[in-house]
Each structure stands twice: as structure tokens, then as C-alpha cells.
Amino acid sequence: MDWVNAVIQGILLGGLYALFATGLSLAFGVLRFVNLAHGDLAILGAYLAFSSISTFDVSVWATFFIVVPIMFAIGYVAQRGLFDFTLGEDPLPSILVSFGLGVVIQNALLVHYSATDRGLSVGSLATESIRVTNDISIGWFPVIILLVAVALLGGMQLFLSFTPLGRAFRAVSDDRDTARLMGINHRNLYGLAMGIAFATVAVAGIFLGSRTTFAPAQGPSQLLFAFEAVVIGGLGSLWGTLLGGIVLGVAQTVGNQVDVDYGWVGGVLLGHLVFLAVLAFRPSGLLGAKS
């Protein structure tokens, strides 16, 4: 029963990882841009929610309506005012600039909020659960996170498939110059894509902060999990990103169970091993297009 429980908890944890990975996947898909500040942006989102709660005395749920639009705006401005200048044939400048931005965010958070662990309280929801059997109970909050992840990825997929703006995103991703010939302002679209990426990672950050505690230096490990989810699922596939998040989550919780029962492996390590195995045997990812 412990094992079944581990798998269930892993699937739920995967919802959070998928949320982290969505923005990374989108930014890579549309801009071919690897944003190394992505994890730090999630933590920034969590701190913005923390400040919103202490300033306006609102619930965690209300902070989404404050933080997500702010992060969207920051994303758009960061793209137009910073990342835009780094995009070119050579991927290195954009990677270095985003790495630098991550360092700046971490240190700014440290100066402003100190290194103390913080948390966002969702009240009694944090402990409410559905009791399936005596050994297995499913927490409501992780279920909500997974549902939000599915809704967000599904919504994104519908947006890309069926709206004129989504069509323009795909066109720019295919062939930037030809898209410009269609009258598409690629810089504006890049800004919007980065805005959406920042907005989704803010959602992930607020959920992370509500599930566990967070501190300024935690970004890079979140970035790593997001990366692993994207690669396991397959680059450029949104449903792959969801699947990748879930596979990573299950690997981690099952790894923890192995650690409890036998005293070896451990969750994070098994997650990394699954990631390496996918990279070695199926480099295009579970649902990625082979190219």
C-alpha cells in the first residue's frame, strides 16, 4: 500500500512540476530561449504573494490575481527591454544574461526578505484530504494543483491551436522572418510569450510556497526539476510537459519510498536517474517529435 500511495503522491507532485515547466517549455518553443532565471522567478512569485498577503491582508487565492498580472508585465518588459538584445544565432548570450538575472533576483530577495524560510498559508485546506483506504489519503490541495496544471496546459494548447494569436505564435516559432512578412511583429509576440511564461511560473511559485516553505536560494533546484520535466516529456510538446512532470514526480516519491524501505537511492536521485535514462535512450522525450 505504501507503494500505491507513493505513486499517487508522485502524480500529484507532478502537477506542480508541470506548472513549473510550462513557462520554460513555452519560452523554448516560441523563442528558442533557455531561461536560467526560471526557478528564481517562481520564488520571486512566491515572495510577491507573501508581500501581497502581508500588505493587503488577503488570502493566498487572491494573490493570484495580484501577482500573476504583475509577473506577466515583468515578463513582457524583460523580453522587450533585456532578452531581446541577446537573441541571435548564438544561444550563449541569452543563457548568460538569464543566468545573471537569476543571480540578481536571488540576491535582491535575500536583501529584501532575508534568508528566513517563509510559507504561504492556505488554512485548513493544507491538511484536508480524501480518505481512500486506511493507508491512502489524497490531499485536496495537491489535487487542486494538479487540476490547475491540467487546465493551464489544456488552455494553452487550445489557445495555440485555435486562436489567431496562437497561430501567430506557431508561425513565429516555425520561421521568424516569414512570419514578419505576414505582418506579425515578432518582438511583440516574444514579449507576450515571455509574459505568459512568467505568469505561469508565478502560479507555480505561489503553489510551491503554499505546499512547503521557500527561501531566496531555492530557485535553481526548481529550475532543475522544471528542466527535467520538459526533457522527459519532450521539447515542444505541452502534454509531454505534463507527462514529464508526472513521471518526475512519481520517480521522486517512489525513490523516497525505496529509501524508507531499503535505505538507498532517495527521491531526488531517482528523479535524476530517470531523467538521464530518458536523455540516453529517448533524447526527443516521451512525447517529443523526432527530428
Add this chain to the structure above:
Amino acid sequence: MTDLLSVDGLDAGYGDFQALFDLTLRVAEGETVAIIGANGAGKTTLLRAVAGLVRASGGGITFAGQDLLTLPAHKRVGLGIALVPEGRRLFPSLSVRENLLIGGHAGRRGNWTLDSVLELFPLLKLIQRRSSATLSGGEQQMVAIGRALMSNPRLVLLDEVSLGLAPTVVKDLYAALPTVVSGGMTAVVVEQDIGQALSVADRVYCMLEGRVSLQGRPDELDHSQITTAYFGM
């Protein structure tokens, strides 16, 4: 007739490589102008400079009295300039229908709509749900032309429409050209196939090493003149 497009002393190229030298060319409203020349003569660069994908380093381009050089590529479509690029350049992750629809992204109104484009190329009606990555060369070219028409251009730039296509397909495509320009649309056609170019054009420019080496009406030019201008010997 007034000039719709005038290119004056244009210098342009890619990085350190200069492809166009002091090039001057005029296209009147309603005219079909062909540009011929060997590989590397600068024909594609000229079209891309007019469309805004290549930056000019000197000279000027004016369209309907407006200076083009200060406008980015995505704003030139709105003025009525459409390029059918060399190699078709369809969007592979979009369906045929979506490729056509995105041609109308700039929102210029006119006679060309999805329906009228599908009427011009009835074959596309049958394959509009297919992924554009699965099309034959001829089908791709129809989509590329249809996509350009969807922006209701005043000036359509056609780059190497016949390249890599079977002769019968090329004949079909060029058969559609009179319908396209009959509505008063101006066309600039770049071709390596000289016979094809001379048969559709009101006027011809021949380019050699980034410069205009010959120009005139097809009936004024004789074979030896064209050969000299084309090969530079």
C-alpha cells in the same frame, strides 16, 4: 502611369557581403515587371530589401510615395507589399488553411479572402485540412501564392515561383497570374527561366552582379542583348 515602387541607388547586403550596388529600378502601378539574372545576381536580395528582411546600407526605397526604409518588415505588409519567398517557406506546423489565414494577419481588406483564394486554386479546397509539411512542391507554391494574396497586396513580389517544379505545374501557376493581376495588382516576378519571364512581363530588368545590366520591354530586347546582360560577356 505613376511609380508605385521606386528603388533609388540602393546598396544592400548581408553583413560584410554587399549584394546590391547603387541599384535603381521603377515599377509603375498595374505593371508586371520581370527581373532576370543568373544565380547570385542579387534578385532575391532586392525583393527581400523591398519586403524589409534585408537592411539597406545606402540609397532609398519608396512605395506609393512613402519612404520604406524606416519601416520594419511587419509594417510593410499593411501598406500592401507581399512577398512570395524563394523556397515557398510555408509554416510546417500550420495546416494549409492556417497558412492561408495567417496571410491575412495584417487585416488589409480587399477582394482576396479565403474563399476567393480557394476559388483561384481549387485543388487547395480539397487539401486545406492537411499539414503543409506533407505537400508536393506545386501544392506548396499555390499555398505560398495564396498566402500572399490573403494580405490583399497592391504589390506582389514573386521569387522563383518555378524553381524545382515540373514544367506543367509551372504552366498552371503562371496561368493564374493574369487573374491575379487583372484586379490592378502590380507584380514583380523574379525568374531564372527567361522565356517564362519574358512572356508574362510588361517590362524586364536584367541583373548582373548586383547591378542592372539591361532593361526594356520584352519586344524591344533581342536574344544577344539578353545573353550579354545575363552572363556579362
